Amino acid sequence: MNLAGREVIKKYSFSLFISEGTTVSDQALHNLQIICDRLGSADCDVEIINIKKNPKRAEEDRIMAIPTLVRRGPGTVLRIIGDLSDHRKVLKALGYVSSLQST
């Protein structure tokens, strides 16, 4: 997983809003890792925002639920709420077509 701040423009750009320490957040982090691996981790740019530490960002992005994954690119902005447990559903929403079965 790549952290924000790199110069290189990645194919996928994500912001994941979590509440650190909560089960759903831990699961989302775990699931996002798997999803990014599927997409090709070199292609993913992920920003993690802990709303407990940074409620201002939560307000700016109008986050209601935790966790919320915001795909900033490519394409239009997409928001996915939840622990991302259904990998296939997430990948499909991201437009990733794969012949591999989900775990």
Added chain:
Amino acid sequence: MSRANRSREIGKTATGISGFDDIAEGGLPEGTLTLVSGTAGSAKTIFGMQFLASGITEFEQNGVFVTFEERPTQMRRHMLSLGWDIEDWEEKGRWAFVDASPFVDVEQLEVGSFKLEALVARIEFAVKSVGAKRVVMDSLGTMFTQIQDTQLLRSELFRIIQSLQSLGVTSILTAERSYDKDDLGRYGIEEFVADNVVILRHSLESDKRRRTIEILKFRGTTYRDGEYPFTVLKNKGIIVIPLTSSDLRQKTSSERTTTGNQQLDEMCGGGLLRSSVILVSGATGTGKTLTTTQFIGAGGMLKEKCLLFAFEESRDQIFRNAASWGYDFEAMEKEGYLKVICRYPEAAGINDHLVSMRMAVEEFQPQRVAVDSLSAIERIATPKAFRELVISLTSFLKEKQTLAVFTSTTSALLGGASITDANISTITDTIVLLRYIELMGEMRRGVMILKMRGSPHNKEIREFVITEEGMTVGKAFRNVSGILSGNASVLAVDNEMSRMKSLFTDGDGAS
């Protein structure tokens, strides 16, 4: 609420909403959540916004507005049209929005479990960043349409309420009801928001719409029971009309003043009592407007300010009529002793009329007020609403020690009581009846003082005429009965002596 607090009465947070703090006996219960429930268009959002706006402009309390329905840009526009510049307050760090409105242009889906913690975090952040003491959440219904999982939402709402309580803020949550009936059950949240409930109605009664507000309950503190009319005015927002002052504190006066007609003054035992309300009732053409004109003219002579509310004639007509009887209203107006406000009753709702009349009196500060005629307003309201208007207006005028004349039109030409009379005759202090009397082939006129609180008065029905000089009251009708019922008949007089006597009786009742 902890047990330790129960013995202490909860303090109040003034809302700054005109009239509401009266019926709420101070304001909303401090540090708690109040549910403000109303149908669409019932002004509940304005109520919330006004609560915050007053907090800033009057009470040095900053506020947070959590919007589930409209976007902040829309709200800023709305408030600007009511005269409040929110953007300015935001810049000054006194107002913060939490934008929980729906995403319309962004795709969103749910995958797996989630919590709504972010909302609490955002609200807390906003409260801390402006040091808010007031929070408004608008509205519950839209909150529920956004998130399908009601269980989740309810537990989140509970957390929000607890958070607000520990932050020590006084808050409002607005909610929809349908068809002005009680609907809290829809959301299943009564158990934690039912402590304090205010209901706004915009109901239709016999073709007429009227806004009312009611405090259903406040836990642990006092408030005034019942439904109260209110209106929404540009640049002022919500104005609630408390029907009467909280106690019967109105001062009475034994000071007398003239009606503008000497004979009428005599009939009233020397004149009208200051701060009394007089009802002049009669069929069309019986002389009500003349009576009012005399009354105003007297005010002019005494250099008293007079305010006339005219619902039936134009200013020009009124001035012309007055001039034909020798009263120069034009001059009176120029000198600042007369103000005439003409309005079509149908031009506004009854609450609006009441509010604007009160405001006009506040502004002009007259010693005399005339309403010509009350019957015109009666047309546009339900009997209940009309009665409330009269009670409110009367109470208000008496508090201001104003002398007032209201005219009312009886529907029957001869005798009979009008609906107006039945509704409001108990409210007014003095009733003057003007009646046509059909007698021996002629239409004659009679005047009498039906009642006069606080003073002995003449009980006779006296004949009067209307000429270019105005109203001249003459002798009492002798040996005539049935005037008020409309079937006047002359009593047969057997005795020559009593017939002679009757010819020479003068009008003061002595025989």
